[in-house]
Amino acid sequence: MTPTEHRLHAIEARARRAYELGQLGVALRLGLAAAAATAFAMVGCGSPRGTLAIGGALFAAVMVLGWLGGASRRGAQLGLVAGLAAAALPIAGGASGLCLGASGQPLAMALCVAGGAIGGVLVGLRAARADAGRAVVLASAGFVALLAASLGCLFAGLGGIAGMCAAMIVAGAPAVVVTARKRGAS
Amino acid sequence: MSAAPDEIGTDLDRTMARLAGGDRAAFRPVFDAAWPAIRRFVGRALGDAPDADDVAQQALMKIFSRASEYDPARPALAWMIAIASYEVRTFAKKRARRREVALEGGAVTSASLPVIAPTAESAAVERDLEAALADVLETMRPGDRDTLRAALNGGRHDGAEASAGPGAGATFRKRLERALARLGVAWRARHHDAD
Numbered sequence: 257m258t259p260t261e262h263r264l265h266a267i268e269a270r271a272r273r274a275y276e277l278g279q280l281g282v283a284l285r286l287g288l289a290a291a292a293a294t295a296f297a298m299v300g301c302g303s304p305r306g307t308l309a310i311g312g313a314l315f316a317a318v319m320v321l322g323w324l325g326g327a328s329r330r331g332a333q334l335g336l337v338a339g340l341a342a343a344a345l346p347i348a349g350g351a352s353g354l355c356l357g358a359s360g361q362p363l364a365m366a367l368c369v370a371g372g373a374i375g376g377v378l379v380g381l382r383a384a385r386a387d388a389g390r391a392v393v394l395a396s397a398g399f400v401a402l403l404a405a406s407l408g409c410l411f412a413g414l415g416g417i418a419g420m421c422a423a424m425i426v427a428g429a430p431a432v433v434v435t436a437r438k439r440g441a442s
Numbered sequence: 443m444s445a446a447p448d449e450i451g452t453d454l455d456r457t458m459a460r461l462a463g464g465d466r467a468a469f470r471p472v473f474d475a476a477w478p479a480i481r482r483f484v485g486r487a488l489g490d491a492p493d494a495d496d497v498a499q500q501a502l503m504k505i506f507s508r509a510s511e512y513d514p515a516r517p518a519l520a521w522m523i524a525i526a527s528y529e530v531r532t533f534a535k536k537r538a539r540r541r542e543v544a545l546e547g548g549a550v551t552s553a554s555l556p557v558i559a560p561t562a563e564s565a566a567v568e569r570d571l572e573a574a575l576a577d578v579l580e581t582m583r584p585g586d587r588d589t590l591r592a593a594l595n596g597g598r599h600d601g602a603e604a605s606a607g608p609g610a611g612a613t614f615r616k617r618l619e620r621a622l623a624r625l626g627v628a629w630r631a632r633h634h635d636a637d
Contacts, residue, residue, distance in 0.1 A: 270503060271502055274507040275509055
């Protein structure tokens with residue numbers, strides 16, 4: 257290798273490192289949003305250990321998807337927004353003390369289902385509008401949204417999380433189909 | 443047959459958009475197109491100064507670290523040149539600041555100044571000025587006098603200042619700044635009031 261080639265090779269290696277660090281920086285912003293959401297969820301009446309476990313999984317998921325970039329990153333961003341919107345209702349209910357005790361359980365369940373439906377519609381509508389990599393956007397958004405929304409439903413137990421997941425899928429699927437058809441027709 | 447500039451631009455736009463979207467396979471084509479263009483631009487902007495290569499590399503690192511911010515609706519080359527221009531401006535400002543600091547700190551020695559052959563007239567003017575300056579210096583505090591003399595002789599690097607440890611340069615610059623301000627006041631008081 258000539259000295260010029262060697263120098264060019266070194267510059268390319270530095271540029272590649274700069275690119276990867278830049279990608280990591282973007283992923284870290286998503287990770288920080290996930291960490292903030294986890295901290296906020298800790299304020300609610302869920303189990304701290306469970307919240308930390310789900311928060312850790314959410315952080316790892318958005319970091320990896322954010323670092324990958326492209327459709328995966330767009331999906332992670334969408335999923336985080338939709339998931340946090342879904343989690344807002346049950347977190348607010350839990351923090352206000354409405355859902356405490358056995359009598360509050362049906363209300364907690366209802367809030368989780370309603371939140372899941374909101375998140376599902378958001379993911380379905382937005383993911384189906386993606387220009388490229390629609391399936392990847394939908395998959396990563398759905399995964400991240402489920403994790404983020406689970407942060408809010410933890411206090412309602414596994415039943416609450418299952419109800420939220422089911423509502424998200426049931427509400428999200430028609431939204432995907434309708435939006436995709438509309439785009440196909442136009 | 444070589445590609446037309448428009449085609450190069452469109453190709454670069456496409457590959458840059460892929461890279462911004464996280465497609466690592468697009469890195470090499472973008473690097474191959476961007477580096478020579480940035481190097482040429484920075485070289486022209488800085489008149490091929492010895493630092494041009496460093497500035498071009500810095501600009502390239504910025505371009506790749508901010509790749510995810512690239513808007514595919516914009517021409518990639520224009521976006522890259524905008525980043526490189528910013529780096530060039532920053533470098534030019536730093537260089538100007540370094541020169542100012544060097545002048546303020548008395549790092550400019552007679553050896554680094556252009557040599558102008560003295561005429562009889564300029565020598566007489568120089569003598570007059572030196573006498574006038576000596577006059578004003580006599581009216582100043584001994585501390586200020588020493589600081590100004592040290593700066594004029596490039597004496598910042600010897601004696602007590604050099605052994606004073608880190609931060610001595612900054613302290614000296616501040617003292618010199620104050621001494622120069624007082625010299626200005628004294629000069630005006632002595633010579634302008636005399637007019």
